[in-house]
Amino acid sequence: AVVKPASSGPSGSFSSAAFLSVGAEISITPEPAQPAEGDNVTLAVHGLLGELLAYNWYAGPTLSLTYLVASYIVSTGDETPGPAHTGREAVRPDGSLDIQGVLPRHSGTYILQTLNRQLQTEVGYGHLQVYEILAQPVVMANNTALVERRDTLRLMCSSPSPAEVRWFFNGETLPIAIRLGQSPDGRVLTRHGIRREEAGAYQCEVWNPVSVSRSEPINLTVYFGPERVAILQDSTARTGCTIKLDFNTSLTLWCVSQSCPEPEYVWAFNGRALKNGRDHLNISSMTAAQEGTYTCIAKNPKTLLSGSASVVVKLTAAAVAMTIVPVPTKPMEGQDVTLTVQGYPKDLLVYAWYRGPASEPNRLLSQLPSGNWIAGPAHTGREVGFANCSLLVQKLNLTDAGRYMLKTVTLQGKTETLEVELQVARECIRGAEGVSFQIEASKRRLCLLHRLGNIDRGGYAYPSH
Numbered sequence: 001a002v003v004k005p006a007s008s009g010p011s012g013s014f015s016s017a018a019f020l021s022v023g024a025e026i027s028i029t030p031e032p033a034q035p036a037e038g039d040n041v042t043l044a045v046h047g048l049l050g051e052l053l054a055y056n057w058y059a060g061p062t063l064s065l066t067y068l069v070a071s072y073i074v075s076t077g078d079e080t081p082g083p084a085h086t087g088r089e090a091v092r093p094d095g096s097l098d099i100q101g102v103l104p105r106h107s108g109t110y111i112l113q114t115l116n117r118q119l120q121t122e123v124g125y126g127h128l129q130v131y132e133i134l135a136q137p138v139v140m141a142n143n144t145a146l147v148e149r150r151d152t153l154r155l156m157c158s159s160p161s162p163a164e165v166r167w168f169f170n171g172e173t174l175p176i177a178i179r180l181g182q183s184p185d186g187r188v189l190t191r192h193g194i195r196r197e198e199a200g201a202y203q204c205e206v207w208n209p210v211s212v213s214r215s216e217p218i219n220l221t222v223y224f225g226p227e228r229v230a231i232l233q234d235s236t237a238r239t240g241c242t243i244k245l246d247f248n249t250s251l252t253l254w255c256v257s258q259s260c261p262e263p264e265y266v267w268a269f270n271g272r273a274l275k276n277g278r279d280h281l282n283i284s285s286m287t288a289a290q291e292g293t294y295t296c297i298a299k300n301p302k303t304l305l306s307g308s309a310s311v312v313v314k315l316t317a318a319a320v321a322m323t324i325v326p327v328p329t330k331p332m333e334g335q336d337v338t339l340t341v342q343g344y345p346k347d348l349l350v351y352a353w354y355r356g357p358a359s360e361p362n363r364l365l366s367q368l369p370s371g372n373w374i375a376g377p378a379h380t381g382r383e384v385g386f387a388n389c390s391l392l393v394q395k396l397n398l399t400d401a402g403r404y405m406l407k408t409v410t411l412q413g414k415t416e417t418l419e420v421e422l423q424v425a426r427e428c429i430r431g432a433e434g435v436s437f438q439i440e441a442s443k444r445r446l447c448l449l450h451r452l453g454n455i456d457r458g459g460y461a462y463p464s465h
Contacts, residue, residue, distance in 0.1 A: 020413070027047050028125065036130070037133055043128065054114070059109075060123050070090075079091050106217060131211060134206050137158060141158060147222075153198070161206060169198075185247055199222035201217035224303060225260060232255075244428060253283075265277060289391075291313060324340065326420065327340050333427060345413045346386055360377065364380075371387060382394040404420050
């Protein structure tokens with residue numbers, strides 16, 4: 001072997017007269033091969049040849065006094081610690097090095113230098129990697145509540161140990177699409193324009209050959225919507241449809257959408273906001289006045305987005321047939337009565353009320369397209385017309401009983417005539433001894449109800465004997 005002069009060493013190390021043999025086949029292997037911190041490790045030496053006088057162990061990349069751990073004299077068993085001795089190292093007679101309770105700082109390159117009786121030296125190299133028992137990492141986020149397609153997510157796996165990192169999403173290995181946003185060392189996860197399907201629980205795990213530790217989950221919320229706003233009736237989507245109801249029936253409309261969080265709801269009727277902040281709207285008793293367009297507006301307070309849906313609600317054809325109902329139905333003399341019109345045409349142009357047949361002398365009043373009404377030849381000063389075609393007759397007398405006729409004309413020129421018979425009853429008159437009677441003017445009939453006595457032609461009740 002080719003030999004070179006060796007550098008002078010410290011007290012107990014080899015002298016300058018020693019020679020370094022190049023091409024030595026000394027090997028060093030740690031036992032166990034992958035030690036954890038706290039383990040007892042032996043750097044076992046293999047390939048030693050000849051009769052040896054001494055060993056030098058170095059913990060470092062070169063044969064430098066700074067890295068000298070210990071020198072050992074084979075014949076006497078004397079061991080001299082060096083500057084790099086930590087108090088845990090001991091040299092065996094066979095040249096191996098024992099390290100008690102290794103720490104991560106014991107990791108690195110180790111060199112064994114031997115001296116034989118010919119004052120020649122050989123060196124062997126080995127490497128020791130001490131693995132930490134990993135502490136639990138922590139996932140830190142720039143924000144845990146983000147708006148879809150607008151915000152960026154940044155997650156960082158914080159761990160004091162130089163270990164491998166892997167990510168988990170909802171307990172499963174992170175999907176490839178999300179892994180594409182990882183930094184080279186795997187410790188930072190970035191997602192631009194976060195998506196709703198990426199909301200959930202995130203964890204990171206650090207690991208090495210002897211230890212593994214997973215973080216607590218951090219929950220991510222992604223706000224989105226509202227989308228696909230729709231109006232339902234009995235679980236059936238009715239958005240954009242026309243719903244037809246019978247007169248006096250009920251209806252509940254539900255507003256649904258895809259949104260996180262649940263949106264705020266506003267209902268409108270024919271463009272006018274209603275005082276209803278709920279996700280449903282009730283129509284308890286359908287009338288002509290409730291016909292129109294109902295709109296639900298869903299507003300997301302987090303995304304600041306909104307969406308809407310509308311339906312048209314109408315009375316069925318049978319329900320819109322025009323009818324006249326006196327209110328009260330049996331008015332008394334002196335009372336007011338309203339001939340209430342239900343189902344009047346929505347495209348009304350004019351209407352007219354008549355006292356009897358629909359002829360000009362019998363016309364009570366007419367309403368013009370302007371909305372004002374004018375009195376006719378038969379007007380008594382006690383009749384008032386309304387926009388819904390109804391007629392108010394004030395302070396009834398017996399002569400007001402009889403037939404009334406309503407005539408309507410629509411914008412398309414369609415004419416419809418409807419009549420009603422009004423009955424006016426005279427209030428019961430108390431006679432002597434508790435006798436009472438009632439006159440129904442429409443029939444001109446005198447109804448006598450006797451408890452005691454008789455009634456003469458003048459209407460006076462005499463007691464019976």
